Each structure stands twice: as structure tokens, then as C-alpha cells.
Amino acid sequence: MREWEQRLLSEQMRGFPSPPWLWLAPNAFWKPDSPPQGRGLRLHRNPQAPGWTGDLRCSLPLPLPSESIKAIVIEHPAAEELEPLLSECARVLMPGGRVWVTLLNRCSPYRAHWQWQGARPPSVTRCRTLLQRQGIRCRSLRHYGPLWTQSGNTPGTALPALRALCVLEAEKRTEAYIGPIKASRVSWRDPVAT
Numbered sequence: 001m002r003e004w005e006q007r008l009l010s011e012q013m014r015g016f017p018s019p020p021w022l023w024l025a026p027n028a029f030w031k032p033d034s035p036p037q038g039r040g041l042r043l044h045r046n047p048q049a050p051g052w053t054g055d056l057r058c059s060l061p062l063p064l065p066s067e068s069i070k071a072i073v074i075e076h077p078a079a080e081e082l083e084p085l086l087s088e089c090a091r092v093l094m095p096g097g098r099v100w101v102t103l104l105n106r107c108s109p110y111r112a113h114w115q116w117q118g119a120r121p122p123s124v125t126r127c128r129t130l131l132q133r134q135g136i137r138c139r140s141l142r143h144y145g146p147l148w149t150q151s152g153n154t155p156g157t158a159l160p161a162l163r164a165l166c167v168l169e170a171e172k173r174t175e176a177y178i179g180p181i182k183a184s185r186v187s188w189r190d191p192v193a194t
């Protein structure tokens with residue numbers, strides 16, 4: 001499922017021009033083997049200490065300037081760090097930039113494969129709510145992957161809400177400022193009675 005998920009996310013990023021990107025993986029195994037085009041950072045959770053490691057070692061807040069990243073991929077965020085992570089991603093994301101969040105589907109029968117391993121994924125509803133609080137508008141929610149076994153490696157059309165994986169795509173929107181209006185010349189248009 002890892003290879004399939006990364007192929008899907010790489011295709012999504014190829015379709016979106018994204019020179020500066022950030023890829024946040026749950027562990028070193030999930031870090032993409034071939035990075036997307038352009039420049040960016042591949043980070044994964046540090047198992048020995050709180051924070052992130054990979055192309056650099058850091059913790060939140062990320063050592064990146066505000067509004068400097070065009071595309072962010074967050075693979076399987078931990079429920080306990082979801083709010084500060086999304087807040088930080090909103091800070092570094094450029095207006096018009098995209099965020100892809102992958103979550104395990106809590107309603108899928110496939111959860112029998114991961115629920116006994118201690119995984120506690122956040123709900124899609126909570127993730128959407130936190131993104132909207134940060135000013136990031138959800139564009140789409142799609143379900144992919146197998147229903148029950150690993151053999152269903154293509155995006156299914158049958159029973160989409162029961163697929164193993166949810167991919168949430170969101171975009172940062174900002175309000176456009178109203179520009180200055182050209183002042184018109186004040187004068188009488190009609191003849192004036194004397």
C-alpha cells in the first residue's frame with residue numbers, strides 16, 4: 001500500500017506546479033524513495049526524540065519562513081500532534097498552495113489490519129475542521145486502496161467510502177484586498193441655474 005500511496009501522491013504533485021515542497025512521512029520507511037521534482041524537504045517523525053528528521057532535524061515550529069512552501073504532503077499524521085502540525089503547515093504554506101493529507105479510513109473493513117497495532121488515526125472530520133480553522137479550504141476527499149486485502153491496489157469505484165485510505169486535498173485561500181479606486185473629477189454635469 002505504501003508504494004501505491006506514494007505513486008498517487010507523486011502524480012498529484014506532478015499535476016500541480018510545486019517548486020518548493022514539503023513531504024512529512026510517519027517514519028523513515030514511508031519517506032519517498034524518489035523525491036518530487038523541484039526543491040523541497042523530505043522529513044519523517046524521529047523515533048528517538050520528539051520532532052522530525054530526514055533532510056534536516058527539527059521540531060515544531062519548522063525552521064522555514066512563512067508562506068515559503070507551495071505543496072505539502074502529510075502522510076498519516078498522529079492524532080495527538082495533528083493540531084500543531086496543521087497550524088504550522090498553514091503558516092509555511094503559500095496562498096494558493098496545496099496540502100494532501102492521507103489518513104487511514106476508520107470506517108473501512110481494512111482497519112482489522114492496523115487497529116491492533118496501536119494505530120489511532122485522526123478522523124477525517126477532525127482533520128477537515130482543523131484545516132478550515134487555519135484558513136485552508138478542503139477541495140476534495142477521495143477514498144482509495146483495498147477494501148479488505150492487499151490485493152485491491154487500484155482506486156476502487158465500488159463502495160468508495162469503505163476503502164482503506166482517505167486522501168484529503170486542501171488549498172490555502174486568502175482574501176484579495178480591494179485596490180484603490182480612481183477618484184473621479186468632481187464637477188457639475190448639468191447647467192446651473194443662475
